[in-house]
Amino acid sequence: METTTAQIITTQDLLKHWQGHRALTRRVIEAFPEKELFEFSIGGMRSFAQLSHELISIGAPAIKAIVNRDASTYAEPEGLDTKAKILAQWDQDTQTINTFFPQLKDEEFGETFNLFGQYEFPIVQNILYFIDNEIHHRGQGYVYLRALGITPPFFWERY
Amino acid sequence: METTTAQIITTQDLLKHWQGHRALTRRVIEAFPEKELFEFSIGGMRSFAQLSHELISIGAPAIKAIVNRDASTYAEPEGLDTKAKILAQWDQDTQTINTFFPQLKDEEFGETFNLFGQYEFPIVQNILYFIDNEIHHRGQGYVYLRALGITPPFFWERY
Numbered sequence: 001m002e003t004t005t006a007q008i009i010t011t012q013d014l015l016k017h018w019q020g021h022r023a024l025t026r027r028v029i030e031a032f033p034e035k036e037l038f039e040f041s042i043g044g045m046r047s048f049a050q051l052s053h054e055l056i057s058i059g060a061p062a063i064k065a066i067v068n069r070d071a072s073t074y075a076e077p078e079g080l081d082t083k084a085k086i087l088a089q090w091d092q093d094t095q096t097i098n099t100f101f102p103q104l105k106d107e108e109f110g111e112t113f114n115l116f117g118q119y120e121f122p123i124v125q126n127i128l129y130f131i132d133n134e135i136h137h138r139g140q141g142y143v144y145l146r147a148l149g150i151t152p153p154f155f156w157e158r159y
Numbered sequence: 160m161e162t163t164t165a166q167i168i169t170t171q172d173l174l175k176h177w178q179g180h181r182a183l184t185r186r187v188i189e190a191f192p193e194k195e196l197f198e199f200s201i202g203g204m205r206s207f208a209q210l211s212h213e214l215i216s217i218g219a220p221a222i223k224a225i226v227n228r229d230a231s232t233y234a235e236p237e238g239l240d241t242k243a244k245i246l247a248q249w250d251q252d253t254q255t256i257n258t259f260f261p262q263l264k265d266e267e268f269g270e271t272f273n274l275f276g277q278y279e280f281p282i283v284q285n286i287l288y289f290i291d292n293e294i295h296h297r298g299q300g301y302v303y304l305r306a307l308g309i310t311p312p313f314f315w316e317r318y
Contacts, residue, residue, distance in 0.1 A: 006266040008168055009283050017287060042201065043305030107165040124168050128176060129315075135291050136314060139298020146202030155295060156288075 007106070015101045018131050019094065020158030025055065025134055026090050027153040028141045034083050040144055048144055051137040052086050053077055058130050060093035060100075066113055066123055067100045074116040166265070174260045177290050178253065179317030184214065184293055185249050186312040187300045193242050199303055207303055210296040211245050212236055217289050219252035219259075225272055225282055226259045233275040 009017075029037065029052055038049045046054075057076045065072055080086045109124040119126060145152040168176075188196065188211055197208045205213075216235045224231055239245045268283040278285060304311045 006269060008166060008170060008173065008265055008268040009287075011167060013283070014167065017284075021291070042302050043308070045302065045305050106167055109167040110165060124172070125176075128168075131291075132180070132294050133314070135294040136298040136301070139295040140302050142295070143201050143204065143299050143302040146204050149202070155292070 011102060011104060011106065011109075014127070015098070018101075018127075019097065021131055021134055021138075022059070022090070022094060022097075024153060024155070024158055025052075025138050025141075026087065027157065028138055028145070029083065029086055029090065031145055031150055031152060032083070032141075033148075033150075036144075036148055037083050037086075038081075040148060042144060042147060045140065048141045049080075049083075049086065051140065052090075053080060055134050055137060056080070056086070056089055056093060058133065060096040062115060062126070062130060063097050063100045065115060066126065067103050069113060071114060071117045074118070170261060170263060170265065170268075173286070174257070177260075177286075178256065180290055180293055180297075181218070181249070181253060181256075183312060183314070183317055184211075184297050184300075185246065186316065187297055187304070188242065188245055188249065190304055190309055190311060191242070191300075192307075192309075195303075195307055196242050196245075197240075199307060201303060201306060204299065207300045208239075208242075208245065210299065211249075212239060214293050214296060215239065215245070215248055215252060217292065219255040221274060221285070221289060222256050222259045224274060225285065226262050228272060230273060230276045233277070 029048065032040075032048055036048075038047050041047050053076050057074060061072070061075075064070070077089060080089055104123070109127075110122050112120060113123050113126065114120040115126050119129075121129075142152045188207065191199075191207055195207075197206050200206050212235050216233060220231070220234075223229070236248060239248055263282070268286075269281050271279060272282050272285065273279040274285050278288075280288075301311045
């Protein structure tokens with residue numbers, strides 16, 4: 001007799017959840033006028049382009065590093081100095097994430113990996129951290145857009 | 160022979176993850192001066208007190224509603240007109256969440272429930288939505304604090 005344990009969330013659902021968030025973040029990047037994307041900020045914080053660079057330096061490189069157990073270090077992307085270039089990289093990363101994420105086996109999520117040679121946590125915690133960090137910075141982007149008089153996309157739009 | 164499936168994330172870990180976020184949100188509420196908590200905003204958005212009221216109206220009431228499959232409607236809390244009252248409610252809700260969340264069985268996370276009579280989704284999706292929504296609004300709070308010249312707590316502080 002087999003005992004099957006229901007997954008609270010499956011790998012596929014977690015990937016879909018993340019990509020839904022990434023689709024929304026993409027829409028927020030798009031909503032910024034070119035100049036304000038790179039120059040606008042509040043209270044000395046980073047521009048939304050800089051925040052996007054951080055997200056790009058984590059998402060696809062991190063999931064590749066996790067799957068390959070490759071201890072490469074964190075590096076900000078270079079040359080993403082227009083909205084079009086940021087969005088093109090974003091779309092390329094969407095494919096990379098879709099390629100690598102499903103390679104993670106259920107039992108790997110609990111394994112510890114030292115991401116970027118400095119974040120030594122169970123893999124599932126690192127992945128939740130990427131998603132949370134993206135939501136966090138995107139929330140900042142919403143305030144920037146509102147301050148610019150631009151209506152941000154709905155938070156629940158995730159396609 | 161038994162087949163055991165490793166959970167990507169366990170109920171206990173997801174609860175710990177959420178409570179970690181709630182501890183950080185509590186710290187953000189605390190970081191606001193009393194007056195600015197209720198009055199400061201950017202770009203016509205809600206004050207952080209109002210955002211906290213929304214989070215309070217979701218967290219504990221939602222998890223109770225899910226566990227009891229109780230289709231009560233969404234209601235904003237009343238009378239939380241000081242920082243101390245918001246924090247006291249927050250702490251009470253921490254206990255409520257700790258009481259109800261562990262009552263959810265693994266197989267229930269995939270079941271559909273019409274939360275607040277209007278959000279008909281698998282329970283796991285509703286729970287991830289609470290957490291994401293909290294991170295999103297807290298991210299806005301970080302910008303408010305920066306605009307007020309106040310250094311927000313570290314994003315990774317979750318104890």
